[in-house]
Amino acid sequence: MIDATDEELMIRIGNGDRVAFGELVRRHLNRAVAVAQRVTGSRGDAEEIAQEAFLRVWTKAPSWRSAEGEYAGARFTTWLHRVVVNLGIDRKRRPAMSALEAAGDPVDPAESALRSLEKAQLSRRVAAAVAALPERQRAALALCFYEGLSNREAADILALSPGAVESLLVRARRSLREALAGVAAEFLEVSP
């Protein structure tokens, strides 16, 4: 592991340092894929978006500090997540090439088959409810609730005020409460 900030790594990547690029990819890949998956509702799309986002990191690294326009002066994580969210929203707006994946996420073999199935079903229902949210509510929820970014960071990424992000979160959670009202009781039985 390289002991350097993201911004220091970007400077090295701008000079063609592949090791620094590998470090940055491994540092941020999980979160980039997770955010993209919540925005698009598809793991396959999320992995493609992560590939595209990191390709941009590599190719634009020589000039990212001096980039003009929406990325000027941004922190690396803000820059990356903005790319991921925008790619995710663009992908989601396209005519549906792949619906929300029916297969769902892999189940843990250590759990009993029935319990794993219940948890997988629950996970899919929550994912479907999240996927049905309007795109900006979905993005705000992915960034703040699921990925733990502050509302100020999310505001920078979404080019909104912190107050507007808070409003998106309130509306998102209210919609999810309504959509998942019937699921709550099942969940309490399933959860340990």
Place this chain on the structure above:
Amino acid sequence: MMIWRFRRLIAAYGADPARWPPGQRVRADALLARSVKARALLAEARAFDALLLADAKPPADEPLAAAIIARATAVPQERAPVIAPPRAVALDWSLARLWPQALGLAAAAVLGFVIGWTDLLPGSVAGGDAIDLADVLDAGIDDGGSLL
């Protein structure tokens, strides 16, 4: 913090104080310490958070990271075109190229000096009298004529 604000806080960010805006945690904690209603709202939000977190996403695996790195680094990086500063005009200060100009400049200086020197000397004008500009002007006015 008022209860309505606390209600909105957890309606937006959920029950985990780590997700709350830093400036509001202390006031929210103070409210929780004194309000049964706030604690009930927090417990309800905690259960809903757990439901939402049932949709956990598996971490990206190493093969994906390796594929991303391999694919990206096979592409050339975009380097901004280097704008060359305007080239300074090369000045050739060699004597071999400058002597005609220097000679011409010296000749002009000598000629100018000679002309100036002779004009300034009293009696240099024919008749032995220096021309007084005031006389000329007076003469023109007296004749009613034009100086032009």
